[in-house]
Amino acid sequence: MSTSTHFDNRGQARMVDVTEKAVTARTAAASSIIEMNLTAAEAIRAGDSRKGDVLAVARLAGIGATKWTPTLIPLCHAIPIEGVELEFHWLTSPDDADRQSLQCLATVRTTYKTGVEMEAMTAASVAALTIYDMLKSVDRAMVIKQIRLESKTGGKSGEFVRGQ
Amino acid sequence: MSTSTHFDNRGQARMVDVTEKAVTARTAAASSIIEMNLTAAEAIRAGDSRKGDVLAVARLAGIGATKWTPTLIPLCHAIPIEGVELEFHWLTSPDDADRQSLQCLATVRTTYKTGVEMEAMTAASVAALTIYDMLKSVDRAMVIKQIRLESKTGGKSGEFVRGQ
Amino acid sequence: MSTSTHFDNRGQARMVDVTEKAVTARTAAASSIIEMNLTAAEAIRAGDSRKGDVLAVARLAGIGATKWTPTLIPLCHAIPIEGVELEFHWLTSPDDADRQSLQCLATVRTTYKTGVEMEAMTAASVAALTIYDMLKSVDRAMVIKQIRLESKTGGKSGEFVRGQ
Amino acid sequence: MSTSTHFDNRGQARMVDVTEKAVTARTAAASSIIEMNLTAAEAIRAGDSRKGDVLAVARLAGIGATKWTPTLIPLCHAIPIEGVELEFHWLTSPDDADRQSLQCLATVRTTYKTGVEMEAMTAASVAALTIYDMLKSVDRAMVIKQIRLESKTGGKSGEFVRGQ
Amino acid sequence: MSTSTHFDNRGQARMVDVTEKAVTARTAAASSIIEMNLTAAEAIRAGDSRKGDVLAVARLAGIGATKWTPTLIPLCHAIPIEGVELEFHWLTSPDDADRQSLQCLATVRTTYKTGVEMEAMTAASVAALTIYDMLKSVDRAMVIKQIRLESKTGGKSGEFVRGQ
Amino acid sequence: MSTSTHFDNRGQARMVDVTEKAVTARTAAASSIIEMNLTAAEAIRAGDSRKGDVLAVARLAGIGATKWTPTLIPLCHAIPIEGVELEFHWLTSPDDADRQSLQCLATVRTTYKTGVEMEAMTAASVAALTIYDMLKSVDRAMVIKQIRLESKTGGKSGEFVRGQ
Numbered sequence: 002m003s004t005s006t007h008f009d010n011r012g013q014a015r016m017v018d019v020t021e022k023a024v025t026a027r028t029a030a031a032s033s034i035i036e037m038n039l040t041a042a043e044a045i046r047a048g049d050s051r052k053g054d055v056l057a058v059a060r061l062a063g064i065g066a067t068k069w070t071p072t073l074i075p076l077c078h079a080i081p082i083e084g085v086e087l088e089f090h091w092l093t094s095p096d097d098a099d100r101q102s103l104q105c106l107a108t109v110r111t112t113y114k115t116g117v118e119m120e121a122m123t124a125a126s127v128a129a130l131t132i133y134d135m136l137k138s139v140d141r142a143m144v145i146k147q148i149r150l151e152s153k154t155g156g157k158s159g160e161f162v163r164g165q
Numbered sequence: 166m167s168t169s170t171h172f173d174n175r176g177q178a179r180m181v182d183v184t185e186k187a188v189t190a191r192t193a194a195a196s197s198i199i200e201m202n203l204t205a206a207e208a209i210r211a212g213d214s215r216k217g218d219v220l221a222v223a224r225l226a227g228i229g230a231t232k233w234t235p236t237l238i239p240l241c242h243a244i245p246i247e248g249v250e251l252e253f254h255w256l257t258s259p260d261d262a263d264r265q266s267l268q269c270l271a272t273v274r275t276t277y278k279t280g281v282e283m284e285a286m287t288a289a290s291v292a293a294l295t296i297y298d299m300l301k302s303v304d305r306a307m308v309i310k311q312i313r314l315e316s317k318t319g320g321k322s323g324e325f326v327r328g329q
Numbered sequence: 330m331s332t333s334t335h336f337d338n339r340g341q342a343r344m345v346d347v348t349e350k351a352v353t354a355r356t357a358a359a360s361s362i363i364e365m366n367l368t369a370a371e372a373i374r375a376g377d378s379r380k381g382d383v384l385a386v387a388r389l390a391g392i393g394a395t396k397w398t399p400t401l402i403p404l405c406h407a408i409p410i411e412g413v414e415l416e417f418h419w420l421t422s423p424d425d426a427d428r429q430s431l432q433c434l435a436t437v438r439t440t441y442k443t444g445v446e447m448e449a450m451t452a453a454s455v456a457a458l459t460i461y462d463m464l465k466s467v468d469r470a471m472v473i474k475q476i477r478l479e480s481k482t483g484g485k486s487g488e489f490v491r492g493q
Numbered sequence: 494m495s496t497s498t499h500f501d502n503r504g505q506a507r508m509v510d511v512t513e514k515a516v517t518a519r520t521a522a523a524s525s526i527i528e529m530n531l532t533a534a535e536a537i538r539a540g541d542s543r544k545g546d547v548l549a550v551a552r553l554a555g556i557g558a559t560k561w562t563p564t565l566i567p568l569c570h571a572i573p574i575e576g577v578e579l580e581f582h583w584l585t586s587p588d589d590a591d592r593q594s595l596q597c598l599a600t601v602r603t604t605y606k607t608g609v610e611m612e613a614m615t616a617a618s619v620a621a622l623t624i625y626d627m628l629k630s631v632d633r634a635m636v637i638k639q640i641r642l643e644s645k646t647g648g649k650s651g652e653f654v655r656g657q
Numbered sequence: 658m659s660t661s662t663h664f665d666n667r668g669q670a671r672m673v674d675v676t677e678k679a680v681t682a683r684t685a686a687a688s689s690i691i692e693m694n695l696t697a698a699e700a701i702r703a704g705d706s707r708k709g710d711v712l713a714v715a716r717l718a719g720i721g722a723t724k725w726t727p728t729l730i731p732l733c734h735a736i737p738i739e740g741v742e743l744e745f746h747w748l749t750s751p752d753d754a755d756r757q758s759l760q761c762l763a764t765v766r767t768t769y770k771t772g773v774e775m776e777a778m779t780a781a782s783v784a785a786l787t788i789y790d791m792l793k794s795v796d797r798a799m800v801i802k803q804i805r806l807e808s809k810t811g812g813k814s815g816e817f818v819r820g821q
Numbered sequence: 822m823s824t825s826t827h828f829d830n831r832g833q834a835r836m837v838d839v840t841e842k843a844v845t846a847r848t849a850a851a852s853s854i855i856e857m858n859l860t861a862a863e864a865i866r867a868g869d870s871r872k873g874d875v876l877a878v879a880r881l882a883g884i885g886a887t888k889w890t891p892t893l894i895p896l897c898h899a900i901p902i903e904g905v906e907l908e909f910h911w912l913t914s915p916d917d918a919d920r921q922s923l924q925c926l927a928t929v930r931t932t933y934k935t936g937v938e939m940e941a942m943t944a945a946s947v948a949a950l951t952i953y954d955m956l957k958s959v960d961r962a963m964v965i966k967q968i969r970l971e972s973k974t975g976g977k978s979g980e981f982v983r984g985q
Binding site: 005006007008012013014044048053054055058061062065066069072073074075076077118119122123126127129130131133134135136137138139141142143144145146147148149150153161163 | 169170171172176177178208212217218219222225226229230233236237238239240241282283286287290291293294295297298299300301302303305306307308309310311312313314317325327
C-alpha cells in the first residue's frame with residue numbers, strides 16, 4: 002500500500018476523488034525567505050522611493066501564481082481562490098553586515114472541498130523567484146533559504162500551526 | 166537610476182529589449198533541497214519498488230515548469246527550451262536519525278539571446294513543491310531548505326559557478 | 330486609504346477576500362465598436378456568403394477570452410462562467426460613405442460571489458482585436474472606438490444600466 | 494476569393510504559412526485611451542504617492558498580455574517577444590472639469606518572420622481593461638475610448654505611421 | 658433551427674447558458690485504444706522493470722489534460738474536476754503475432770451543472786497521444802484506433818452505458 | 822537501456838537535448854476519422870447552409886491545439902508553428918445507410934530543430950473531439966475511429982509517408 006493518497010493501492014498516480022468531502026472555509030499561509038547581498042537589499046528598499054518597486058512586481062507574481070498551481074503541480078485540484086495576500090518583512094536591518102534576509106508571507110483563502118496549502122506554498126515560492134529574477138544582475142548568488150507551510154485552517158485534517 | 170535592468174531609468178517595469186543580443190548556446194543548473202521526516206523519505210525510496218513513484222511525478226513537474234516560467238515570472242522572456250534534465254540525490258542516508266534531505270538538480274539548455282537561469286530555478290522549485298504536495302499527508306511540516314543557481318554558461322555575462 | 334478595493338490600506342495589491350460574499354446569479358453585458366473602411370466592411374459582410382466568416386472567428390475568440398480573463402487581469406478572481414453570447418450589429422449601412430462601424434455586444438452569466446463585468450469587457454475587446462487581426466491586411470488604420478460596460482445584474486452593488 | 498489572408502480561397506480559416514518569409518527586426522506601437530471621472534483619476538495620480546499604484550499593475554498586465562496574444566487571437570502565430578514597454582500619459586490636466594483621459598502607449602519588439610502589431614494592440618487593450626478593473630468600484634461608467642495601431646516597422650509591408 | 662445546442666437559432670456559436678441547471682454528482686468514462694508493433698509494446702511492458710515508465714508519463718498527461726479541456730474545446734464550460742483515474746489494459750498478449758493493442762480507460766468525476774464527458778474523452782486522447790510521442794522513434798506508424806465515451810452518470814440526460 | 826529517447830539510460834524521463842540538431846524546414850500531416858449517425862452528419866452538412874457551422878468551430882479548435890501541444894504532451898518541445906491547415910472530407914455519401922464517416926487532415930509547418938508530428942496529431946485529435954462535443958446531444962455514441970500520422974518531411978529521420 003502507498004503512503005501517499007496521490008497513488009492508488011497499486012502505486013498508480015491519480016487525482017484524488019474529493020466528491021464526498023464537505024465544502025468548508027479554508028485558509029493556508031506559507032512563507033519563503035530570500036537571502037541577498039547589501040546592494041540587492043538596497044535596491045529593494047529603494048523601491049519605496051520610486052526607483053523601481055521590486056516587491057510590487059513580486060507581490061503580483063505571487064498572487065498570479067495561485068492561479069497556476071494546478072497547472073504546475075500535477076495532481077492538484079483546481080480550487081476557486083477567494084482571496085490572496087502577500088506580505089514582505091525584513092529579517093535583518095540595513096545595518097547588518099554582509100547578507101540580508103527578506104521574508105515573504107502568502108495567505109490564501111477558499112471555500113471548497115480541499116485545501117489551499119499548495120497555492121500558498123507556490124505563491125511564496127514564485128514571489129521569491131521573481132525577486133531573484135529582478136535582482137540577479139546585482140547578486141547572482143542570492144539564495145532562497147526556506148519555503149514552508151506556516152499554518153492552515155479548515156477541512157477534516159483541521160488546524161495546523163507550525164511550532165518554533 | 167535603477168540597479169535592476171527590469172526597470173527603466175524612471176523605475177518603470179519593462180521587458181528588457183534583447184533585440185541586439187547575440188544568439189548563443191546557454192545552459193543553467195539550479196538546485197533545491199527538501200527536508201522531511203523518515204516516513205516521507207521511506208515513501209520516496211519505496212517508489213523504486215513500485216509503490217508509487219514520487220520522484221517520477223516531481224521530475225515531470227519540474228520539466229513542465231520550464232514551459233511556464235515566462236507565465237510565472239512577470240518580466241521573463243519566453244525562451245525556446247532545448248533540453249531539460251532533473252536529478253535527485255539523497256544528502257542523508259536512510260540510517261541517519263530524524264530528518265532526511267533530498268536534493269534536486271535541474272539543468273536547462275537553450276540557444277537564444279538570453280539565459281535560462283529562471284527556467285532552472287523554477288524547475289528545481291516546482292519539483293520540490295510537487296514532492297511536498299505528494300507527501301504532505303505524511304509530513305505537513307516538511308521544509309524546502311534551499312533553492313539556488315549552481316552554474317550557468319553562455320551569454321555576455323559569461324560563466325558562473327557557485328563557490329563552496 | 331486607497332479608493333480601490335484592490336489595494337489594502339497601505340496601498341499594497343491583493344486579491345480581494347470574497348469568502349463572506351453571497352453566491353448569487355449575476356450577468357454582465359459589455360460592448361465594443363470597431364470602425365473600418367468599406368473594403369474591410371465588405372469582407373465581413375461577404376462572410377455571410379461563405380468567403381471566410383470573420384465574425385464566426387471573432388465570436389469564438391470572444392467566448393474563449395472569458396476563460397482567460399483571470400490570467401490577463403492580475404487581481405481578478407477565476408469565476409465559473411455559465412453562459413456567454415456575442416452579437417454583432419452594424420451601426421452604419423453599406424451605403425454610408427467612408428467609414429463603417431460594427432458593434433459587438435458580449436453577455437456573460439455566472440452564479441458566484443463576484444461579478445463577470447471583466448469577463449464581458451474582455452470578450453468584447455478580444456472580439457474587436459480579432460476582427461482587427463483578420464482584416465489588418467486590408468485596413469491597417471482600423472480603430473476600436475469604444476469598449477464599455479452596458480449593464481450588470483446581481484451582487485451587493487445591484488443593477489447597473491448605462492444611461493444615454 | 495477572400496480578402497483576408499487568414500482564409501484560404503474557399504473561405505476556410507488557417508494559420509497563414511510564413512515558412513518562406515524573412516526573419517527581420519520588427520517593432521509595433523499601439524495606444525489605448527481610457528476616460529474616467531475625477532475620483533478615478535485622482536486615485537491613479539495618488540498612486541505616485543504610495544496609496545496603491547494602479548499604473549504599475551496595469552503596466553505589468555500589458556507586458557504579460559503580449560505573452561497571451563496567440564492564445565487570445567485564434568489565427569495569430571506565437572512570436573518570440575524581445576522587448577515590451579508601456580508608457581502612460583494624461584491627455585487632460587487635473588484641473589479639467591468633468592472627465593479625465595489617460596493614454597497608454599505599448600511598444601513591442603521582435604526579430605521574426607511576422608510582426609507584433611497584435612501583441613502591441615493586445616498590450617494596450619489589457620492595460621486599459623486592468624485600469625477599469627482596478628477602479629470600477631469608483632467609476633463603473635469609465636469608457637475605453639480608443640485602441641489603435643500607431644506605428645510599425647520591419648517586414649515586407651514596411652513602415653506604417655498613423656497620420657493625424 | 659440548429660440541432661446542436663452549441664448554436665443559437667440563427668446558427669451562431671455560444672457557450673450554452675447552464676445557470677438554471679441543477680448541481681449534481683456526475684461521472685464519465687471514456688476509452689482509447691492504441692495499436693503498435695512488438696518493439697513498442699515491449700518498451701511499455703519493460704517500464705514495469707524500471708527501464709522508463711511510458712504509462713506513468715501517459716497517465717499524468719491524461720490527468721493533466723482534464724484541466725485543459727475548456728481551453729481545447731471552444732464551447733466547453735470550465736468544470737471543477739473532483740477526481741480522475743486512468744487505467745491501462747493490454748487487449749493482446751505479448752505472444753500475439755504482429756500488432757499489439759493497449760486500451761486506456763479514463764474516469765472523471767465532478768459535482769456541477771454540466772457533465773465531464775469531454776474531460777474523459779480528452780484524457781483518453783491525450784494519454785494515447787503521449788504514448789505515441791514516447792514511442793514514435795520505434796514505431797512511427799502506430800495508430801490510435803478508437804476514442805469513445807463508455808459511460809456517464811448524473812445530469813438531466815441521465816445514465817449512458819455503451820452497448821456492445 | 823531504454824528504447825525511447827524520452828528516457829535516459831536509467832529510465833528517467835527528460836526533455837531530449839536538441840541543442841546540436843540542425844534547424845530545417847519541416848512539415849507533418851496527421852488524420853482523424855469520426856463516425857456518426859445520419860442526424861449528426863446532416864447537422865454538419867447543414868453548416869454549409871448557415872444553421873451552425875460545426876466544422877468551422879472544429880477547424881479553429883484544431884489550429885489552436887497546435888499551440889497547446891507542449892502543454893499537453895509532457896516531454897514535447899515548444900516549437901514555433903509557422904503554418905496550420907485543416908481539411909475535412911466525407912468518406913461516406915449522405916445516401917449511405919446507417920453510419921457516416923468524416924475525415925480530418927491536419928498539416929503543420931515549422932522551421933526548427935525538431936518536428937511537428939505531435940502538433941499535427943494533436944490538431945487532428947482536438948478537431949475530432951470538438952465535433953464530438955458539438956454533436957454529442959444528437960449522437961452520444963459517436964466514435965473517433967482513427968488518429969494517425971500520414972506523412973512528415975524534414976529532419977534527420979527524413980521523409981515518412983504511410984503506405985496503404
